[in-house]
Amino acid sequence: MSTFRPALLTDHYELTMVSAALRDGTADRQCVFEVFSRRLPNGRRYGVVAGTGRLIEMIRDFRFSEAEVDFLRRTAVVDEAAAAWLADYRFTGDIEGYAEGELFFPGSPILTVSGGFAECVVLETLILSVLNHDCAVAAAAARMVTAARGRALIEMGSRRAHEEAAVAAARAAYLAGFRFTSNLAAGERYGIPTAGTAAHAFTLLHDDERTAFASQVATLGRDTTLLVDTYDISQGIRNAIEVAGPQLRAVRIDSGDLAVIAQQSRQLLDSLGATETKIIVSGDLDEYAIAALAAEPVDMYGAGTSVVTGSGAPTASLVYKLVEVTGRPVVKRSEHKATIGGRKVAVRRHKPTGTAVEEIVVTQGVPDQRPHDRLLQRTYVADGEPVDLPSLDESREHLRQCLISIPWEGLKLSAGDPAIPVTVVPGG
Structure with missing residues (x-):
């Protein structure tokens, strides 16, 4: 269990968005946010998912105390309606994602958070803070191993x-x-x-x-x-x-x-x-x-x-982006920061020998699975309740097996392409 209350481990603008969404009636719109990286750090051929177990515990404990709500009200970070909402905050949505110890590549949807806009957006900073740090450390450590x-x-x-x-x-x-x-x-x-x-x-x-x-x-x-x-x-x-x-x-x-x-x-x-x-x-x-x-x-x-x-790469450069609102894909079109709309489902494709050859990411649908494909996402939280998590030793073994599965070129310390390509395809 986390040793401190995580609610204020967030950015000011997360709560101003909550205030505005509550005022205009969009706070409860059902949304899907995804965590992914557009690129790997220079010289890296894979990323490592780490910190998810810590994160789920922190989300479970994510509450605003009376003193914290009073601070936010007193400093005019939120209005009265938002203050009342925060006082009763509890995440009630769903979280799915890659297993801890899984490898990821540019575009891999390593965490998917779904629920009302306000309850999901308020978690953004915490999610990125934990995953960007732990994934960066784990990737460096895996290379050392x-x-x-x-x-x-x-x-x-x-x-x-x-x-x-x-x-x-x-x-x-x-x-x-x-x-x-x-x-x-x-x-x-x-x-x-x-x-x-x-x-x-x-x-x-x-x-x-x-x-x-x-x-x-x-x-x-x-x-x-x-x-x-x-x-x-x-x-x-x-x-x-x-x-x-x-x-x-x-x-x-x-x-x-x-x-x-x-x-x-x-x-x-x-x-x-x-x-x-x-x-x-x-x-x-x-x-x-x-x-x-x-x-x-x-x-x-x-x-x-x-x-x-x-x-040398203290962050995994992960981002947390809104990709779906009330079942409708939404797309950010900023130059060099565009997103692909819609909830994603991912599989890792392997040769019969077990060597990974490709990651397939399908938008708005389910991948056409072939023999030796492995679904990459699992449930972490359902209706606000954490689902049984693997132990740290089980995640450690999972990463060991993942590193065995990628082509040997992907383990090189020299710069090069990602160990396997990620292909995004439209779903049905």
Whole structure:
């Protein structure tokens, strides 16, 4: 459950639209809004749906308290009629969308919100805030997981993000395949495994490195990770093995030319008899740095800033657009920002081998399904009531399977076309 009331996590103009629609009688017109992206960030070949589980919980709790309504009335954001409407607000419509962990492409209708105009429009900012952030983090994290080639990753970006964004980012990174997070709130809220041992400050606190290592091992045992680059890395490794013995679980290196240092460290550890001691590297790693270390003796990566900032694409560029009013398709014709009217239904088309080849999006109708097609949308909310949601681990597995299904070219880190094309066709 969300830890705060989300009602005022919105933009001023959402509520002025509510006021005007209530006054002119259009507030209850049945509408369909869709969330989609017109384009992927530069260099990306797919997007990842993330944050939907968080969002549905927030919509469930989306209410305006007496104090909030009083604030809106007192500051003249809304008139008296709108204030009364907000005091009784509860979303009663329907929400459908792509599963969390699903891949998306330009034009994919990843979320569909239907109901009265006012009750749907007031959710716009919240929906985009959650999905733009979490989808961006998940896409970046998924690329890092691919680059790691099966090696474990730990998300450690809490100190590079807003405190609540850090928790959401940890969740999105775990969904994308990271094994651990350093963020304890994410561990408590979502059951994500947490990990961490010590920073350079702990070593500097003590009179020398060996004393710091001895203290850590005395407290945590040999099944710990010693940070060996506070002073001299080679001497740090010698000190670590001298203190903990060759049974030490891991050493972490947070600076320097990691490719060269990883090789040298592996050789030194092996020469000291610590052949099973793992090497963990961190320090401003992104998917490209991780890919560059693929041939090096690295066992785990720690990634922080690049994860929580979407690795250069901090938003998924999702928009929330009205596409249907009282069953009639509506179209925005702005240059470079045009929309396609009508409620969409989407399927992913596959070869018999399971490889995805195309996404078909049908307007105002149902796709002509073929063998090996998979419908992409599921129900999240029906008549205002949330429907049972998959667990985070189930969504994590769903994404893993989706990444297996796209052509191998779609996993490349180099710029290129989307992994599969999206074809929009008119329905019957």
